Every structure is written in structure tokens, then in C-alpha cells.
Amino acid sequence: MKALCIIGSPRSNGSTAYIVDKIIAGMEECGVEAKRYCLGNTKINYCLGCKECYKDGKCIQNDDMNKIIEDLKESDIVVVGTPDYWGDITGQLKVFFDRNTPYANTNDNRNFNNNKQKYGISVAVREGKTERENLNIINSIEHYFGHMEILPIGNIAVTQTSTLEDLLTKHQKEIQEAYELGKSIVSLTKEKE
Numbered sequence: 001m002k003a004l005c006i007i008g009s010p011r012s013n014g015s016t017a018y019i020v021d022k023i024i025a026g027m028e029e030c031g032v033e034a035k036r037y038c039l040g041n042t043k044i045n046y047c048l049g050c051k052e053c054y055k056d057g058k059c060i061q062n063d064d065m066n067k068i069i070e071d072l073k074e075s076d077i078v079v080v081g082t083p084d085y086w087g088d089i090t091g092q093l094k095v096f097f098d099r100n101t102p103y104a105n106t107n108d109n110r111n112f113n114n115n116k117q118k119y120g121i122s123v124a125v126r127e128g129k130t131e132r133e134n135l136n137i138i139n140s141i142e143h144y145f146g147h148m149e150i151l152p153i154g155n156i157a158v159t160q161t162s163t164l165e166d167l168l169t170k171h172q173k174e175i176q177e178a179y180e181l182g183k184s185i186v187s188l189t190k191e192k193e
Contacts, residue, residue: 001186003027003034004068004075008082008093010040015167016125019156019178020081023121026182027077035071039092042068046095053102057111065099072103073112077185078150080141081123087133089140097144104147112148119189120145121181122155127162134159153188154181 005024009016017038024034042064052060059065072078082089089097103112122145124137134157142152158174161167167175 001032001076001189002071002074003032003077003079003185004071005034005036005079006068006081006093006096007036007038007040008080008090008096009038010090010092012038012041013164014083015158015161015164016081016083016123018164018167019123019125019158019175020079022175022178023079023123023156023182026179027185029183030186032077032182032185035075037068037071039090039096044068044092044095044099047098047101054107054109057102057107057109059099059102061099065096068096069100069103069112072148075118076116076189077119077121078145078148079121079123080144081125081156082137082141084124084126084128084133084137087136089137097140100144100148105149106147117189117192118148118150119153119185119192120150121153121185123157123178124155125158125161125167127160129159131157131159151192153185153192156181 122141124134
């Protein structure tokens with residue numbers, strides 16, 4: 001099995017990345033091959049809104065999206081994590097979602113051979129105490145999953161985390177849950193078949 005892991009953060013070593021990396025560690029323990037992208041380290045242009053992709057299922061832009069989409073096509077599992085920015089996903093992740101328009105099921109000419117079921121995991125990390133914003137973030141990620149025909153099978157939501165130190169000192173339970181979710185991914189996908 002192959003996994004594509006997207007960290008929708010400007011930082012590749014923050015608390016969101018740490019949680020995603022724990023999921024990856026669990027998946028790798030059970031033989032899943034994982035590819036990891038931090039969107040803050042990629043060159044992905046804004047969607048131009050030109051609608052050219054509705055003609056042939058291809059974006060006219062040439063940037064890092066091309067490689068990520070090729071990895072997405074090959075993946076069985078998709079992990080998307082983001083910190084909370086103003087109660088929602090980051091701008092980097094929104095741009096990534098927008099640039100999936102050529103491949104979404106809303107595009108009649110989509111260029112995305114989805115001949116095998118893909119499974120998705122959502123990760124939301126926020127500084128505040130309430131869960132409401134994390135639910136909004138998970139809903140946004142799962143909305144993306146829906147248009148890409150990725151079946152959601154799990155999520156991790158963390159609150160009261162401003163820094164990696166906060167995560168490490170206050171959230172050992174969630175860190176362990178992330179690892180266990182990754183470790184159980186093969187059995188979770190078999191249950192859904």
C-alpha cells in the first residue's frame with residue numbers, strides 16, 4: 001500500500017507535521033510506503049479560475065502540483081493535516097484544494113483514473129480550547145475527500161497547541177492515537193472493502 005501525506009502548513013517541523021509523522025511511523029511499521037509533502041516547501045500557484053481544465057482535465061500551470069497529483073493517483077491512503085488559521089484551514093491547503101479542480105468529480109473531463117478506492121485521514125491542530133474550529137477543519141478536508149472520491153476513515157483533532165512544545169507536553173494521548181491510527185490503517189481499509 002502507498003500513502004500520500006500532505007501537511008498544509010508553512011512549517012515542516014511544527015505540531016501538525018509531528019502528528020502526521022506519527023501517523024506515517026505507524027503506517028510504515030505495517031508496511032505502507034508513505035510520501036510526505038509540506039505545502040510550505042512546495043511551489044504551488046493559485047488557481048487561475050480559467051476553466052481550461054474543464055476542457056481536458058489538465059491544469060495549464062506547471063508547478064509542484066504535477067508531482068503531487070501523480071503521487072495521489074498512485075496512493076491508497078491520503079493523510080491531510082493542517083493547523084488552524086482563523087478557525088479554518090491554512091491558505092496553503094486551500095490553494096492545494098483549489099488546484100485539484102481538474103481531478104475532482106465535479107469535472108466531467110477529469111483526468112484522474114480512480115480505479116481503486118482511496119481512504120482518507122484528517123488532522124486538525126489548533127491553539128484554542130474549543131473543538132468547533134477543529135470540526136470545521138475536518139469538514140473542509142472531508143469535503144475535499146468527497147470530491148476526490150476518497151473515503152474518510154479517521155481523524156485526529158488537537159486543541160490548546162500553539163507550539164510543538166505544547167503538543168509534546170500536553171498531548172501524549174493524541175500523539176499515541178495518531179501512531180495507532182497509522183498502525184491500524186491496513187486493517188481499517190480491509191474493513192471498508
